Amino acid sequence: MKTILELKNVSVGFGQKELVKAISTTIRESEIVALMGINGIGKSCLLKTLIGINPLISGDIILNEVSLKYLSPEKRALSLSAVLTQKPLMDFMRVDELVALGRSPHLDHWGHLKENDQKIIDESLALLGINQLKEHSFENLSDGQQQKVLLARALAQEPSLLILDEPTTYLDIPSKIELMKSLKKIAHEKKMAILLSSHDLDLMSIYVDTIWLIEKDGSLISKCPEEMKSSGLLQKNFNLKFEPV
Amino acid sequence: MKNHFKVFILFLLCLVFSISLLFYGEAGFTTQDALIIWQLRFPKIVVALLAGGMLSCSGLLLQIFFQNPLAGPDLLGINSGASLGVAIGILGSSLIPIEFQSISLTAMSLMGAIFVTFFLAFIIQTKISKVSLIILGLLIASFTSSTVNILVNFSSALQVKNFLSWSMGSFRDVSIESLPGFLFLSLVSLASLFFIPKKLNQYMLGDEYALSMGVNLKTFKTMLILICSFLVAVVTSYCGPIAFIGVIAPHIARSFLKRSDVRLTLPAAFLTGSLLALLTEVILILLPGNFLGTNSLLGLIGAPVIGFYLLKNQKRVLS
Numbered sequence: 001m002k003t004i005l006e007l008k009n010v011s012v013g014f015g016q017k018e019l020v021k022a023i024s025t026t027i028r029e030s031e032i033v034a035l036m037g038i039n040g041i042g043k044s045c046l047l048k049t050l051i052g053i054n055p056l057i058s059g060d061i062i063l064n065e066v067s068l069k070y071l072s073p074e075k076r077a078l079s080l081s082a083v084l085t086q087k088p089l090m091d092f093m094r095v096d097e098l099v100a101l102g103r104s105p106h107l108d109h110w111g112h113l114k115e116n117d118q119k120i121i122d123e124s125l126a127l128l129g130i131n132q133l134k135e136h137s138f139e140n141l142s143d144g145q146q147q148k149v150l151l152a153r154a155l156a157q158e159p160s161l162l163i164l165d166e167p168t169t170y171l172d173i174p175s176k177i178e179l180m181k182s183l184k185k186i187a188h189e190k191k192m193a194i195l196l197s198s199h200d201l202d203l204m205s206i207y208v209d210t211i212w213l214i215e216k217d218g219s220l221i222s223k224c225p226e227e228m229k230s231s232g233l234l235q236k237n238f239n240l241k242f243e244p245v
Numbered sequence: 246m247k248n249h250f251k252v253f254i255l256f257l258l259c260l261v262f263s264i265s266l267l268f269y270g271e272a273g274f275t276t277q278d279a280l281i282i283w284q285l286r287f288p289k290i291v292v293a294l295l296a297g298g299m300l301s302c303s304g305l306l307l308q309i310f311f312q313n314p315l316a317g318p319d320l321l322g323i324n325s326g327a328s329l330g331v332a333i334g335i336l337g338s339s340l341i342p343i344e345f346q347s348i349s350l351t352a353m354s355l356m357g358a359i360f361v362t363f364f365l366a367f368i369i370q371t372k373i374s375k376v377s378l379i380i381l382g383l384l385i386a387s388f389t390s391s392t393v394n395i396l397v398n399f400s401s402a403l404q405v406k407n408f409l410s411w412s413m414g415s416f417r418d419v420s421i422e423s424l425p426g427f428l429f430l431s432l433v434s435l436a437s438l439f440f441i442p443k444k445l446n447q448y449m450l451g452d453e454y455a456l457s458m459g460v461n462l463k464t465f466k467t468m469l470i471l472i473c474s475f476l477v478a479v480v481t482s483y484c485g486p487i488a489f490i491g492v493i494a495p496h497i498a499r500s501f502l503k504r505s506d507v508r509l510t511l512p513a514a515f516l517t518g519s520l521l522a523l524l525t526e527v528i529l530i531l532l533p534g535n536f537l538g539t540n541s542l543l544g545l546i547g548a549p550v551i552g553f554y555l556l557k558n559q560k561r562v563l564s
Contacts, residue, residue: 048453051453051456051457052456053452053453053456053457072461073460073461074459076459077458077459080457082454084454086451086454088450088454089312089451090449091499092500092502092503092504092505093505097505098450101447101449104443104446104447104458105459109440109441109442110442111442111443111508
């Protein structure tokens, strides 16, 4: 299977302070990877570096066989899209307008939607089952619905790598399961690689293919969920002790 | 289609106001004097249409930039720059060499405003935060007002009165001779708006999302501030500092359309701004005597409107 993302000795952090040190790993197409680790270990920082929000300290990130160093933001947006923790604040923004923005990297400077773009927008909405919300105002939706709309926008961008920063955080359990099922479906149907950060250990071990664990020393361990569970590394990193009461 | 119809209604209203201002105004209803109609009323209508629209567009851009529905052109200190230029032109005329005194006040205020504009464009390059940018605008305002105060001490009563009457703002000060210059600058500044509709829409999701959709933030922010400042600079130079239209009009337009797409809201905001400017002219014409300035009227209406909005939507404004 095709490699979508390759990290070579990547170090990320804030300023010169390195949080994640010299990690090397890959993501293949249709693969779902969960990025885990305790708060403040550098999960968001790593994701934001991939998106281009934070600068890369050292190493090389290769997306679809091209180094990010040689990709302009415009070009990068054609193969990478994101669902972030930041919520849009503008009022009067309609769901269809917001999802249509996902097409914008593919459009001219005026942002004119062609027939094909409209089709992709409708498909993204349908895939998440939110067609009926099209004309609703984004600000009036529930957290779960908002999350779906933001995901639909990211899908409409037609990326080969989809990045989600803590997508399950504000959702109740049924919504979490629904979201993970949709992601699984998307990864297989669209041959998309998905990288998400999360704290939901149990949920991730059911739905993802690989877990990346950032350890306290800034190194990264990549294992499938079963191996990760049996290795005892999760317990060690999350300070989970099973003492009889 | 429904939204295009709403924009069309705004356009029709502008047309009705413009035509009625052409037929009723200075020298009453019955005048057939072509001189009054074309030399007095016509420039006033064109200026109100464009100036109101430009202020409103600039306000909409800044509301998107600051992600705050109450942001407006007054925040950035561009008006203050223009005021300083004019103050030097009127009040400091005894201090500057005689060969420079022929420079018109419009040119002086344009220079003041453009100076602040370039200063802001330079500052934006340094990744200044949005709150700091607003504070910087306040600092520019207090710096210029201190300078103006010093100049007042050196000036005659007549000069001070001239400066004060400029600072009250008016759409009537552009003569038919200087109208082409105003038209040219207005159209150039408005044309610059056509470069950024897609990026503005993307930016509505915030810095990080915009970046993830391929917006080069530094270039975009510099362009946005330059365009906003240029729009305001042109208006202030010809009409004086006009208050409130830039804050209220874009908000009315967005509430009316209930949409966020800039390709719809920008024309709507322009027309709403024009409409408010024309409306103040209509009210000023209907009021007997000449005691109210444009800004006094706008302040009397604008301040309570914004106050009411603040109280009603505290959460949204402060978030």
